[in-house]
Amino acid sequence: MSVRVRFAPSPTGNVHIGNIRAALFNWLFARHAGGKFLLRVEDTDRERSTDEAIRTLLACMEWLGLDYDEEPVYQSRQTARHVAVAEELIRKGAAYRDAKGGGGECVIFRMPKEGRIEYTDLVKGTIRKKAEDTQDFVIVRSDGTPVFHLANVVDDVDMAITHVIRGDDHVENTFKHIELFKAIGAPLPQYAHLPMIVNNQGKPYSKRDGAAFVGEFKEQGYLPEALFNFLLLLGWAPGDDREVLTREEMVQLFTLDRCKSSAARFDIKKLVWMNGEYIRRQPREVFAAEFVSRVRAAGLSTEGADLAGIMDQMQIRTKFYSEIPASCAYFFTDDFPFDAKGVEKRLKAEGVPELLDEVAEKYAALPAFDLQSTHDVLAALGEARGTGLGSMVHPVRVAVSGLTEGPGLFELLVLLGRDKVCARLRQVARRLRDGAL
RNA sequence: GCGCCCAUCGUCUAUCGGUUAGGACACAAGGUUUUCAUCCUUGGAAGCGGAGUUCGACUCUCCGUGGGCGCGCCA
Numbered sequence: 001m002s003v004r005v006r007f008a009p010s011p012t013g014n015v016h017i018g019n020i021r022a023a024l025f026n027w028l029f030a031r032h033a034g035g036k037f038l039l040r041v042e043d044t045d046r047e048r049s050t051d052e053a054i055r056t057l058l059a060c061m062e063w064l065g066l067d068y069d070e071e072p073v074y075q076s077r078q079t080a081r082h083v084a085v086a087e088e089l090i091r092k093g094a095a096y097r098d099a100k101g102g103g104g105e106c107v108i109f110r111m112p113k114e115g116r117i118e119y120t121d122l123v124k125g126t127i128r129k130k131a132e133d134t135q136d137f138v139i140v141r142s143d144g145t146p147v148f149h150l151a152n153v154v155d156d157v158d159m160a161i162t163h164v165i166r167g168d169d170h171v172e173n174t175f176k177h178i179e180l181f182k183a184i185g186a187p188l189p190q191y192a193h194l195p196m197i198v199n200n201q202g203k204p205y206s207k208r209d210g211a212a213f214v215g216e217f218k219e220q221g222y223l224p225e226a227l228f229n230f231l232l233l234l235g236w237a238p239g240d241d242r243e244v245l246t247r248e249e250m251v252q253l254f255t256l257d258r259c260k261s262s263a264a265r266f267d268i269k270k271l272v273w274m275n276g277e278y279i280r281r282q283p284r285e286v287f288a289a290e291f292v293s294r295v296r297a298a299g300l301s302t303e304g305a306d307l308a309g310i311m312d313q314m315q316i317r318t319k320f321y322s323e324i325p326a327s328c329a330y331f332f333t334d335d336f337p338f339d340a341k342g343v344e345k346r347l348k349a350e351g352v353p354e355l356l357d358e359v360a361e362k363y364a365a366l367p368a369f370d371l372q373s374t375h376d377v378l379a380a381l382g383e384a385r386g387t388g389l390g391s392m393v394h395p396v397r398v399a400v401s402g403l404t405e406g407p408g409l410f411e412l413l414v415l416l417g418r419d420k421v422c423a424r425l426r427q428v429a430r431r432l433r434d435g436a437l
Numbered sequence: 438g439c440g441c442c443c444a445u446c447g448u449c450u451a452u453c454g455g456u457u458a459g460g461a462c463a464c465a466a467g468g469u470u471u472u473c474a475u476c477c478u479u480g481g482a483a484g485c486g487g488a489g490u491u492c493g494a495c496u497c498u499c500c501g502u503g504g505g506c507g508c509g510c511c512a
Contacts (some may be wrong), residue, residue, distance in 0.1 A: 008512095010512055012512095042512070044512080045511080045512075103510085106510050107510095108510095121442095124442070124443090127441070127442075128441090129440070129441065130440085133439075133440050133441090133508090134440090134508095135508075137509090137510095138509080138510045139510095140510085141510040142510060143510080145510090147509090147510070147511085147512090148511070148512045149512095151512095152512085167506095168442075168443090168505080168506065169505090169506055169507075170506095170507095171441065171442060171506075171507080172440080172441060172442090172506070172507040172508075173507080175441090193442085195442095195443080195505095196505075196506080198504095198505075200448095201504095202503095202504055202505065203504095203505080204505085204506090230449095233449060233450075233461090234449070234450095235449090235450095236450095237449085237450050237451065237460095238451095239451070239452095240451080240460090241450095241451075241459075241460045241461075242460095243449090243450090243460080243461055243462090244461095260449095260450080261442080261443065262442090262443050262444060262505095263443070263444095263504085263505065264448090264449065264450090265448060265449075266448095266449095267447095267448045267449060267462070267463085269448080269462060269463055270448075270449065270461080270462040270463080271462095272462095273461090273462060273463085274462085276474090276475095280475075313474095314474095315475095316474060316475045316476090317473065317474035317475070318474090319474090327473095375471095378471085388470065388471095389470075389471065390470055390471055390472090391471095392471085393471035393472075394471070394472070396471090397471075397472070403472090403473090404472060404473080405472050405473035405474080406472075406473065406474090407472095407473085407474090408471070408472085408473095409471055409472075410471085
């Protein structure tokens, strides 16, 4: 029988990373097996399940490349079917009406009273429980609406789901679900329960622990491929030492028996590293497209700039695309901001304006303005003053870029070009004398 | 309280009875008295405790301990 799995989120307006990870594992499992990955929107909470919330959900899935097969099923449209199944269960004697709890009569499902219920979890192994430790439970509320367990199982039956891959927090529910499947007379799916993503305290990772929703990662400049890869490594490993994998490798290598059964802490530092790793590995055209669009979106013009040279320098040191305008503005405009600490530390020192003027003068007189010559001028000056190259480099860097970090200074100078460099050095010297910086 | 699940470096993990317990992130040092980053090299860093099974346990079993989850007319 061919594999059919589903992602069954209830749209709340935000998509939690723990949730999307379940989607990711389901997707990988389906793609690996050549089966179907289905989407079921559990929108029975009409308050929160707005059209907007559903759009957010779909957008997050698309962003991560989690494409689904067949039309999405909207659970709220299946209510009549759920209730009909409950009626059927009453007829079979598997459920009964009761009025003890709230208002009117609800429908309660009968759990076995003796023996044991057990199943083989594809990641956790055999899980069993004595029947006496289970209790009958409500499947239709007294207002006539179906409860999660019923809806979930009936939909899985109707969608012919073969494998239920979901969070750890459902291991207990599975006993109820199995009995429901049996009572309905439907074949049991196989189960796989994924460990949870937890915070430093071992509690389920939540918005209080940092970015917890897919949308936040997107806003903060994470690449979907990096997030995807990182989330996969939380609970799964290929078995060899590879960590950065292509989507194809993931699909090919993914199996549930390689999933871990213990919870994983969310370590943002590794995600940050991985994001930089993905940016570095991107083909130049991809990086270039993103780079240019970020620069232009910040209102800067790339006219006349040595884009290829700049990108050579910047691709290896970019961790987030979102930081590009700030880290590169000085390449594209003379009106760039100065880092206050850098100014204080490198420019507000005795003799700096004179130094900058002198450098400008020497640079202007150079027969060729290149890596070697620009370096030699500063080296000679440092030598003459007995202060070394470092004390030349730092003020010049801040003067021409406003920043204390960036490409190697001489690479940076050549990329800017002699005219801009000299003009900026003189301008900064003037502003320093005028106390305007 | 009852039940279920889990337990390797600080973190993510490899190991499926025999390894100097490997890799990655992070950290530290060096290559690099021009920064940041990249790259390379090096370093420190782990089997929760106790029994048992076995010639031999990180690995299997049991008992503790710790943590998580479940026990809704929530999903």
